[in-house]
Amino acid sequence: MPKGVTNRRPRTRAALLRAALETFAEHGFHAVSIEQICERAGFTRGAYYSNFASKEELFLALFDEHGERIVHRLAESIDALAPEEYTLERLAELAARVEPDERDWYLVSMEFTLHAIRDAEAARALARHEARLRAELARGLELVLGRAGRELTVDADRFARLIVALREGGLAQSYVEPGELPPGSLERDFLAPLLEAATRPVLSAPPTPPAPTAPATS
Structure with missing residues (x-):
């Protein structure tokens, strides 16, 4: 795996976690879609599923x-x-x-x-x-x-x-x-x-x- 990809992964994960917490707190765990989390974090669904199932x-x-x-x-x-x-x-x-x-x-x-x-x-x-x-x-x-x-x-x-x-x-x-x-x-x-x-x-x-x-x- 290229070094740049390895270095980006923790930052991507951290951004998704931060976006998820903010979105869950505003709208509720069940009401929030994965697309909303991705949009808030600025990543694609692919980036999401490479970190969380x-x-x-x-x-x-x-x-x-x-x-x-x-x-x-x-x-x-x-x-x-x-x-x-x-x-x-x-x-x-x-x-x-x-x-x-x-x-x-x-x-x-x-x-x-x-x-x-x-x-x-x-x-x-x-x-x-x-x-x-x-x-x-x-x-x-x-x-x-x-x-x-x-x-x-x-x-x-x-x-x-x-x-x-x-x-x-x-x-x-x-x-x-x-x-x-x-x-x-x-x-x-x-x-x-x-x-x-x-x-x-x-x-x-x-x-x-x-x-x-x-x-x-x-």
């Missing part, structure tokens, strides 16, 4: 991209903390941040979730991608809690599910009533107490006793 596959690529971006943003914010800032309250505050572009993604992802509830094959595909994201969240959570001197007393994957539920349920209410419940409010109010209830201080290992000495010989 279907709208479902394109959405799942958007899901992975969004998840990676959120995890990366949170990891950068946490890594910038000073050692004394590793408190449950500070971690909850960082987790509560909602970027301005989150609303578009929320509209698209919730619509696809409803589609997956009605379609068993889509549900299985979405569940696989959600499981990978939760695994990343669970690993990161255990690492960050360790820095704060705490450890989970519950299953990490189950707790990650609870955090996702708090986030998505809170945003649903916030986007309906932004004046009553600004985005991220529920995490700011309740995530630290939840972490407190589901974790315990890491106990220091007991000191190793000295090795017995051999009796002196005469």
Whole structure:
């Protein structure tokens, strides 16, 4: 394959993903045609099908991209903390941040979730991608809690599910009533107490006793 084609492919894919997110957010996942996505991105159907086999596959690529971006943003914010800032309250505050572009993604992802509830094959595909994201969240959570001197007393994957539920349920209410419940409010109010209830201080290992000495010989 010519080098120019190889270099163009990631740019083409990125442009299609960006166009798809914008178009889905404006008109809805089911209402949007592949032709509309191609027109917005400035590519042909051939370019689309060389990257994605279907709208479902394109959405799942958007899901992975969004998840990676959120995890990366949170990891950068946490890594910038000073050692004394590793408190449950500070971690909850960082987790509560909602970027301005989150609303578009929320509209698209919730619509696809409803589609997956009605379609068993889509549900299985979405569940696989959600499981990978939760695994990343669970690993990161255990690492960050360790820095704060705490450890989970519950299953990490189950707790990650609870955090996702708090986030998505809170945003649903916030986007309906932004004046009553600004985005991220529920995490700011309740995530630290939840972490407190589901974790315990890491106990220091007991000191190793000295090795017995051999009796002196005469």
